[in-house]
Amino acid sequence: MRGPLRRPFPRDWFVRKGAYRRFMVREMTSVFIGGYIVFLLVWLYRMGQGPEQYQALVEAMRHPLAVALHMLALAAAMYHSITWFNLTPAVMPLRIGEDRLPNVVVAITMGYLPWMAVSGAILWGVLR
């Protein structure tokens, strides 16, 4: 008598299905977001060291590799934000009486509109 058989979840589960792969991509984008926060901290530190140090960093950021990394981080942040906003209705369902507001309404009001407002405010602050 050997008793019940244990069948573990496949070790390579995250490559087995499109939905699992998309989940892993979303998780991986966090690396770029975390990395960019570190970069911003370095940026602030350099600003505190004086105009020459800061100017050197600005020059370094003109390098094509730095520009490419920025574009990659932007793409990762966009993917993370968009997939997350699309999940918002499941996390914070809004109801009026018996009716649940359509998912798209929740995603727009709780996610996309505030996102655009904050992004717009930052852009205005930079370009002004």
Place this chain on the structure above:
Amino acid sequence: MADRRITLEVFRYRPDGDGEATIQDYRVPYHEHWVVLDALNWIKDHADGTLSFRWSCRMGVCGSCGMMVNGEPRLTCAVFLKDYYPSPIRVEPLINFPVERDLVISMDDFLAKLQAVKPWLIRDDEEPPEGEYRQTPSQLAQYKQFSMCINCMLCYAACPEIDGIPDFLGPAAIALAHRYNLDSRDQGQSQRQEALGGEEAVWGCTFVGECTAVCPKNVDPAGAIQQAKVASTKDWYRHVLLPWGKR
């Protein structure tokens, strides 16, 4: 009409035998209106009476016939042969559960998890009323979706977390706990919080979301878990900011 057949590759395991788990092929008559469960019953009746599997209602209500069909957790009463024909169909027991025999899994652990969240109306202030607790339609709508679970366990077979955290409460049990916490007649949230609030409960979930994708009753357990995370966080802040208050 020619006698059309389809191959079912069926997982076999006998706890009293000496061999390992094997895959056994069966050539089953193909009918357009047959589901995988019909094919399994044909095997049991005509080809091999030793095959063991659970089933009951044949219409997606009882939640007994959940199995892996070509690697996906499905109710076999709702998977038509015509969607696979002429390719073979592989039928295996639900993953993440110990296999008792062939396609039959052990659900002891799952039942213990369901009980752990006290899935019943808890009242702390009075004897049960003469009649029923009254509730408005909008109060019902708050939790109704989460009350549609049929305990088919497909969500546990879709969840990659269960394997890494064996004591993870899991999608259906958390959704059920959330269902009672949202019920206007219930006062038991604080009693469920201990089972619901830890790393082996809501915080063990990374929101892969496949539990919701495979749910045959549109319960949305992934949504319930995230909502329970929000509720758990509120509870924590309430406890820290108002330690003298009622939990």
